[in-house]
Amino acid sequence: MSPFLRSCSNRLLSPLLLIVALLTVSACGGGSSNPKATDPPDIGSYEDPFDFESFAEDLDAAVGDDDVRFFLENAVFEDVPCSSERPSPPASCTGRPPEESVPAVLLSVWESDDRYLDEEQYESFLREFLDEYADDVSDDYGNGEPRLYAYAIVKPELQPSPAGSEAVEAIVTRIGETESGRQREALLISASYDGDRWTVSRLTKGPATFLDPYGPKPSGSGTDGAFQFWHRWKD
DSSP: OOHHHHHTOOOOOOHHHHHHHHHHTGGGGTOOSSOOOOOOOOBSOOOOTTOHHHHHHHHHHHHHTTOHHHHHHTBOOEEEETTOOSSBOOGGGTTSOTTOEEEEEEEEETTSOOEEEOHHHHHHHHHHHHHSOOTTOEETTEESSOEEEEEEEEOGGGOOSOTTOEEEEEEEEEEEEETTEEEEEEEEEEEEEOSSOEEEEEEEEEEGGGGOSSOOOOTTSSOSOSEEEEEEOOO
16 A cells, blocks of 8 residues: 555655555545545536547446456456556566556555456456445435445546546446455546547455545545546446
């Protein structure tokens, strides 16, 4: 776990970790394990020039059907050197020389170490998130079943994708089993448009704070939230 996430300070990190930190600063002061949903207003607007909504409809159906194959077929695995230390390299690097590389997807986890997932780990992570939820409890957001809750665009200064690339966050939520008991969780699925189609480029798992369209204004950050666009997904 980075010192930033341990202390909730404003230390400069990579853009992706800063997004996580911005959304969790409020939780560091003692967030509620029983979040209350409001009727969140939309933030900004998005013309959707590359038809993200069609991709999101397929993603929404895949979440509802526990279709892990969709996420495997639409993921971009980057070559990660086995010499990587932080984030930690994928499990399939074990026993390989440091100069070798393994295709992987980055997973950021709130209050934990980020790590790269090889294809087997990626499949296992998504299968657990989509299959192993609390189906006998509910809160103000609804029942525990995973579903697409919202989609958003991160502000340019916090955007982890290369400059000029089109990237949208699909925000999925569920009630999962955690060390603190059953809690509402969120999974940000970063989708990037590669000029031909939308693909999954990274995952970020965090608490219900991620479902807030705003986000705190950390001192000295120069921003009043993480998203320049946020829209509740149609039910």
